[in-house]
Amino acid sequence: MSTPAYRRIVRRETHSPRTVATIVVAVLLILALLYAGVEIVLGLLAQPPLLVSPGDAAAWIVGLAGAQPAGAVIGGGVVVAVLGLVLLVLGVAPGRLPKHEMAVDGRAVVVDNGVVASSLAQRISEETGILRDDITVGVSHRSVDVTVRSGFGDPYEVAPIAAVVDAELERYALVPAVTPRVRVTSPPERRESR
Incomplete structure (x- = not known):
């Protein structure tokens, strides 16, 4: 065996894969897209929405900044930014095994x-x-x-x-x-x- 093969084996044994985080994010995205697709189809068929129609959801998001208190909007933005930062770190940083x-x-x-x-x-x-x-x-x-x-x-x-x-x-x-x-x-x- 050569040195690059050793390095690859040691790295595989000492670092954890990000499989679990990737699967969780993928499942959440699939569920969100599935829900959006169902709501769009129900809207096209002139049926009542499960939770909220796509048009009402878009109008709510557009009017969110003016309708809600500034502190709530900033707090929500901080929560989304922290979640995005956590996902970015999980995606980039190597996971270490003990x-x-x-x-x-x-x-x-x-x-x-x-x-x-x-x-x-x-x-x-x-x-x-x-x-x-x-x-x-x-x-x-x-x-x-x-x-x-x-x-x-x-x-x-x-x-x-x-x-x-x-x-x-x-x-x-x-x-x-x-x-x-x-x-x-x-x-x-x-x-x-x-």
Whole structure:
């Protein structure tokens, strides 16, 4: 396999298609056009409209700006503009799946963010002796957030944990690269029982 084939495979596995958004928009447009067609046919046959006749709808739209309060017209325009902007962003921006590529020589390797988080938490536990249940790891597209809950007594040092995280992430060689953030939280205060 050549490099362009790898790139295509990795992109297909790490980006979501816009199929659902496209289908929803297409179905809504088809329904709107179907309704308009039925109303036009009913108008041509001199039958009463289902909701409103095409002529009345056109007259209402033309007179909308003068008949309605300016705030309502502006609000409606803003809602339509935001909807259009959302559809434009959905159509242009790539959708990302919660996965990363691992830079491995000669192979296309895609790994789920949950697997990276679990593996990283396990490595931190093995290297530092911290209980696995006290480590929480979150992996997003550009960052890794590691939270270690301290037990009672002396809190854990951030530097050794950060060193393990950095070494493990360097070994994974994730593409795109992620920025780690390590936090150590103090234990909750004990309540005295009476």
